[in-house]
Amino acid sequence: MQVDVEGAVRTARLAAQFDWTWYLDKDLSAFCDAAGWSLGESSDRRTDIRTDLRVRPPRASVARRRRMFDEMSVHVSDEIDRSIPWAQRRRSLVDAFAALGEGLTLALDNPTRVTPGESAMMSWECPRVWIKLQIVYDTVYLYLISQESQATADAAARYDAGYW
Numbered sequence: 503m504q505v506d507v508e509g510a511v512r513t514a515r516l517a518a519q520f521d522w523t524w525y526l527d528k529d530l531s532a533f534c535d536a537a538g539w540s541l542g543e544s545s546d547r548r549t550d551i552r553t554d555l556r557v558r559p560p561r562a563s564v565a566r567r568r569r570m571f572d573e574m575s576v577h578v579s580d581e582i583d584r585s586i587p588w589a590q591r592r593r594s595l596v597d598a599f600a601a602l603g604e605g606l607t608l609a610l611d612n613p614t615r616v617t618p619g620e621s622a623m624m625s626w627e628c629p630r631v632w633i634k635l636q637i638v639y640d641t642v643y644l645y646l647i648s649q650e651s652q653a654t655a656d657a658a659a660r661y662d663a664g665y666w
Contacts, residue, residue, distance in 0.1 A: 503580045503594040507605035509555035510578040510644050513537060514606055514626075514633050517646045522630040524570050524648045533574075553577070572651035578602055578635070579642040591640065596622075598642050602635055627652075 516537055523529055526549075534541055534551060539562070542550035551562040553576060562576040579598040582591045603624050607613065610633065613624040625634035632647040 503582055503598055504557055505579040505598045505601055505642065506555040506557050507601055509553070509557075510576075510602050510635075511605045511609045513553075513555075513576060513578075513644060513646075515609055517631050517633055518610065518626075518628040520630065522648065524572065524650075526564075526566060526569055526571055530564065530571065572648045574646040576644040576646070577641055578644045582640040584640060595637050595640070595642065599635070599637050602642055602644075606633070606635060 516533070520529075520533055520536070530549065531541060533539075538554050540552045542552050542561075544550070544566075547566055549564050549566060549571075551564070551574075553560045553562050555576070555578060557577050558580045559577060562574055564571040564574045579595075579602070582594055584591075586594075599622050603613075606624070606626070610626045610628075614627040615623070615625045617623040621637055623634060623636040625632055630649065632645075632649065632652040634645040634647060636643055636645065
């Protein structure tokens with residue numbers, strides 16, 4: 503299983519410094535140009551992006567919401583073949599997550615949040631974006647999330663936990 507630590511760090515640094523507005527027509531092509539990525543197919547709900555990261559598949563995507571988006575998801579590891587035994591897949595995912603997390607921590611400092619477990623996650627709060635690394639099924643994603651969207655998710659989690 504391949505991971506692109508250097509590409510993930512480069513993407514996170516760019517995201518942390520980018521002047522996000524979260525408008526599709528302003529930010530999406532500008533961020534992709536700055537990253538050296540190309541826009542792919544687009545529908546009313548989603549835009550696919552071809553990245554230059556050294557993983558299979560080299561892609562990212564955004565969920566569209568009229569003229570805006572709240573989050574970009576970027577593959578930073580290969581997708582693991584499901585024919586490989588579960589224990590071996592799990593070990594590969596944990597190793598990939600650890601390598602990526604170490605690289606991002608060196609670049610961004612200590613994470614703001616860390617969640618262990620099967621869907622391990624670490625995130626960094628930056629002035630204009632939340633950067634989140636997470637194991638999702640058979641790959642590791644780097645998410646770039648708007649502050650507003652993260653605040654909404656945090657409020658929903660507090661409510662679900664009974665803190666209202």
